[in-house]
Amino acid sequence: MTGIRVTIWNEFRHEQRDEAVRAVYPDGIHAALAKPLSEAGMQVRSATLDEPDHGLNEAVLNDTDVLVWWGHVAHDEVQDAVVDRVIRRVHEGMGLVVLHSGHFSKVFQRLMGTSCNLRWREEDEKERLFVVDPSHPIAEGLPPYFELPNEETYGEHFDIPVPDEIVLLSWFSGGDVFRSGVTFRRGRGKIFYFRPGHETYPTYHDANVQRVLVNACRWAAPTNGPVPVYGHAPSLEARG
Amino acid sequence: MTGIRVTIWNEFRHEQRDEAVRAVYPDGIHAALAKPLSEAGMQVRSATLDEPDHGLNEAVLNDTDVLVWWGHVAHDEVQDAVVDRVIRRVHEGMGLVVLHSGHFSKVFQRLMGTSCNLRWREEDEKERLFVVDPSHPIAEGLPPYFELPNEETYGEHFDIPVPDEIVLLSWFSGGDVFRSGVTFRRGRGKIFYFRPGHETYPTYHDANVQRVLVNACRWAAPTNGPVPVYGHAPSLEARG
Amino acid sequence: MTGIRVTIWNEFRHEQRDEAVRAVYPDGIHAALAKPLSEAGMQVRSATLDEPDHGLNEAVLNDTDVLVWWGHVAHDEVQDAVVDRVIRRVHEGMGLVVLHSGHFSKVFQRLMGTSCNLRWREEDEKERLFVVDPSHPIAEGLPPYFELPNEETYGEHFDIPVPDEIVLLSWFSGGDVFRSGVTFRRGRGKIFYFRPGHETYPTYHDANVQRVLVNACRWAAPTNGPVPVYGHAPSLEARG
Amino acid sequence: MTGIRVTIWNEFRHEQRDEAVRAVYPDGIHAALAKPLSEAGMQVRSATLDEPDHGLNEAVLNDTDVLVWWGHVAHDEVQDAVVDRVIRRVHEGMGLVVLHSGHFSKVFQRLMGTSCNLRWREEDEKERLFVVDPSHPIAEGLPPYFELPNEETYGEHFDIPVPDEIVLLSWFSGGDVFRSGVTFRRGRGKIFYFRPGHETYPTYHDANVQRVLVNACRWAAPTNGPVPVYGHAPSLEARG
16 A cells, blocks of 8 residues: 655745744755655655746646645745646545645635634744544544644634534633634545644644644545536436 | 615526516516515615626625525626625625525635535426424424425535535435535625525425525624634733 | 523522622522523523422423523532423423533533533633634624633533534633533524633623623524424325 | 454344344344454454343443444333443443434433434335535445435434534435434544444345445544543643
8 A cells, every 4th residue: 555645835935035944944844744744654745836836737736645735925926727726636535734824825715715814923922732622533642732832823713614623722822712723625625724833933843743744644635435426417216 | 673684686687588487587586585585574675697796886785784696597797806795795794695506606606615516407306395403593484394396406416515504405306315505604704505496486486485585584694793803913911 | 572581590509608609699690690681681580409399390491491500519419300301391492501510510411412521720810712603693792802800710621522613712821722602402402501600700790701691592592493293204205 | 453343232132033134134133234344354243132231341342442233122121331331431432333223222312412313114215325425434435325225214303413424315215305324423432323224124235335334433443532631630831
């Protein structure tokens, strides 16, 4: 059995422009995300904004089981044709794991049908994530809660549709709460939004965060479910 | 107390082109939809595709509590600017009741983030709608199930997100089932999709169908809930 | 139109034994709960543990639209016959609003099918409640969040079934989060669990808390929905 | 890796008393249920009503990952002590797959908190099951719909809590629909209710039904998720 084929899409701008980010993620955020997934036996590749087609041409997407998405300052530069292609593949069953500021990506907004807006600040607050759905596959191997000593803060209200499932809730030292790990289904594709991961913090080196990433990719990978047939359909019953 | 302000949007093409449809809805589908809503004390107006701005300019939408949407053969003619405006208003809290073939409207597809596709046929089948959520406000006054002697058939799979609530399930004599009354929330707006209403059948003259329409408009009307404030937000806690 | 008929059930032991509680609720917690409901036009009565049948005989329950439940130290003293009667009425459509330590009441545990356990401490922490479902009727008139300067702390994991809806999430200064306002449906009855209300704090005198109570009773009141008929049922279709 | 440990509980009365049932299930319904699970690599054993402790003593349940439950005419004979034990194990994480008339078992009723009532008849009707959640693990390997030529009919309203997920909806030739494959979580345990399986029909020999059983046991098997700690808990934050 070959591993789940994961493509990590990273905007990859902060790391090139900002020394502080490069200090945390010297090979790019995508390299840090790739590490635990590769170690878990997945076949991981990466794609970045400044590649042709942002690295997401038809062949790459057709060869992807789960797409991980990290973007922040250049959502508007993502071409609509690529967004269309990603959404089509999600509808076909490709899993999608949207990270942190990816809440404002075109891909996520269009799949949600809402603004995906929220409240935020960068004040080095502590984040504590609580598992509220302990039997969910994405919670496997996690403790009842875990902490990130410094993160960007996101606060409610988070303008998303009612999630299918809420796996994680965050507490922040500055007084906010947030639905930090939430699932959605769109077409045959499964989507997981996971809040942590500001570029200036070593969040993706954290063992619990890595565990969530591995679990999420496994959960979001396509299953061999029925492929619905749509359109005109004759009666299923013989007519008397 | 003034009544709920309802705007009924009707494509209004079938009725002008097709004698059989005009026989059922001589003043347009919108007139048939308006009747029970007006009788229930709502302030009802209508808007149609061929009016300027499809009858849905800023002033009309800002003065609308609930928008009812019936469209079928001309979804593509609805201007994107109007679609944007409707979606913005739903996000602000305007209710939306999408009827029958409106499942393929741009408005509904964009709010759902899925194809909204389904299986269908026009074979004069019997439809029987079962209430599966008897304490839901949209089920008020309904019997445990009710029948429509002839309708267009819609069959699963219906490619929508997992609904927030399922109020009605349909049985069809040709062998299909369908999630026929389903709710969604997007931003501060409440959305109800209601399946019945093919243009060649007197469905909107049926008392149970009318009851669902009245209930749905009441349920979808905006409440005086909190208006979330988004964007940069200072800490809620004094810092030591 | 007469008002919603609310029965407030209060264990009413703390107030009689503990001077500190009596100082906050001199006429009993039930009197404090009754005030905003009466002012909103509801017909309110109260019932307490030490009355015959705990004040909840058949006649009282049959005359009740919404039952509000506050209990803490004497859950085990509630007779099973009364618990059965309450549950039967919820199944028939009576609304139920369970408050604070009522999470451990027999009534709530049996309707949930889980332990309803949680983590707790009494350390005068600040609680901040965020509305996460701004268009929900129970959020009407609330700000985006509100604070209680001192409350008992409840922390996740809260061992309840996945709620039908989550209206409120709590942040606590001691580092916890909690699903503080959640809904469930059982039979034809609607249930709202609302976390705040420790007996030593003036929580039920808070205007936002009172608003939630009023909204919850309105939301939970029975509707005139279909009364399902169960058991053996002949075919709905003529047989050829 | 050893297989999932499944215990199949069968009332095992019909097969002993009724020749027609024995003709379909000569070794008992439990043997028919065991076959596809064993073939899928699971470690299967069975337990029946007339064994001591109904075959479900502490040791057996502690050694069970997923309990499958088939009962019909003797729900009342199941001892409450065994029911308590099963529920405790579900809360601890044991999966539970409840079949057909098991909807009226004490175990299921107590985990649901509702009557679990429904409408029914035995008229050899055709049942057609539609997958409405095609990416759900329980739908893996299924076609978009499948048929059972003769089954007992169950019709809505089915008095269960709002399911966490609806995987399958049934159509019946006699005019009914039913939520036939639904999931619930209670404590750390996952529950799947699956409608088909009347004792006089060869339903459990059907390949699609067997596929659902295998998938359901895999889905319901415990994960290595966090074990919540309940009760008094110190502050998670140092106090200033």
